[in-house]
Amino acid sequence: MLEPIVEVEGLTKVFKSLKAVNKVSFSIYSGEILGLLGPNGAGKTTIMHMLLGLTTPNEGEVKIFGRPLAKHRKEIIQEANFSSNYVSMPNSLTVKECLKVFARLYQVKNKEQKITELLKIFEIDDIRNKLVRHLSSGQQTRLNLAKSLINDPKILFLDEPTASLDPDIADKTRRLLQLIKKKSNISILYTSHNMKEMEEMSDRIIFLHKGNIIAEGRPADVIKRFKRKDLEEVFLKVAREERY
Template identity: 40%
Template sequence: MKTYEKVTEAISIEGLTKKFGKTVAVDNVDLKINTGEIFGLIGPNGAGKSTIMKTISTLLSPTSGKVEVFGVELSRNKQHVRNMISLVSDYSVLENDLTPVENLKLFAIAAKVENAETKIKTFIKDFGLDKYKNKLTKNLSSGNKQKLNIARALLKSPKILLLDEPTNAIDVESSRFIRRYILNENITNGTTIVITSHYLWEVEQLANSVGLIVDGKLVIKDNIENVYKRFDSIINIYELTFNEEQHDKVMNSLKTNKDVIAIKPVSKEKVIIDSKNSTFTLNGIDVSVRKLRPTLEDIYSYILTQPEK
């Protein structure tokens, strides 16, 4: 595992609590994120994801608890921590009446970026912004604004990149480009990346580890493969394959089956179901049954629908 200043943990959080008045946004969270990994932080709206991201980036101060970045306690040396971290949230940080190049130059001056001219040319080209480089930022599409926002964040070569819903409300091609670039940044430069997203399939594509936060509490934190294994015997997803002539008979049988929680038709010869049981058969119908591994979305939905203990 890569290390930085002999510390294998890029981010170490102990007992983090953040209150806004009487509202507890983050409740006694412990979290460790290893150097060089991509960590997915997921949860419902208002669960505390953005608050954690802003606290790591020093935009917010903890009410209590401790946050360390590469062994440096945030409260003791905020500027040192800021030099190592870039946060990407929405693109409101961009100056609308400047061009993409001017936006990057402005940030480079503020962040004291070395070799800024060369880096700016490279990012403008790599992010496909060459044809818009002299266009005002306010006239760019949402996708291109977010590309510029991420280029801006990477300009200072951060050790940690915090991405708060980086592909929210942008076009498919821009989203795809951003995901590829995130992976490349992690593989090529060893950048530690923390990403929040409501697109759980996106987190599955990118993350090595995942954390689920609900009502300010971290309820799961593990390697994503371990999360799958943990819930494989609890969540029962089956793929049913059958002859097309059997389609109506199969569907009618499933709709009246009390053990079936959800039905997802795939084709006239295939359907995926969520069942209460660890085994599944359809009496009197010739059906091939294959158990599928639950997706992160299946696991997320399962946890959120469990009664509070």
């Protein structure tokens, strides 16, 4: 039996009269990449925020590493990390200073070595002394990704990690995440609007629409169930049909 790293049960978030997330339940297993997909406003980011303890659910429970997040957030967060374009880095620091701050926050051992490694991996070594506020959006994303791996997390939450990357760096990022997964048995929850990427990267996917899970499983099985040729077609069918 695979070990569940994240267990979500009946998670609900209401914003005024809008049910952004409606009784959502799922697990993320050890060493698994789980893709969360769905149209804009489906509730993906809200779920990520609840899993990080940044948003409090109205109902439901989140367990990470077998412990309730609400009670054990501080310890859990030390072994988790995330990357999102919506969270900006300290603007007045340089790329390297930024990574140093996070290395300290996460009490990383061998800080210098880890930072050097990440700067190289994400090809931001040449801009290590640049101020964060002078970075292009693709460079910011790469810094965000580097930061998300600084503590060798056991669970990684990535909200649209490749959205602002050029095809070359996006491709490298995908390969890198797959390599890290193979080497370290990390679990990853991530979102993307690139359906080819979803198919290629995800061991399993969860299809979210208006706060509800409408399909779940291996990409190939979901495609089969919807009688479509690929995930892109499944997405278009769901997004355009009234009954969903």
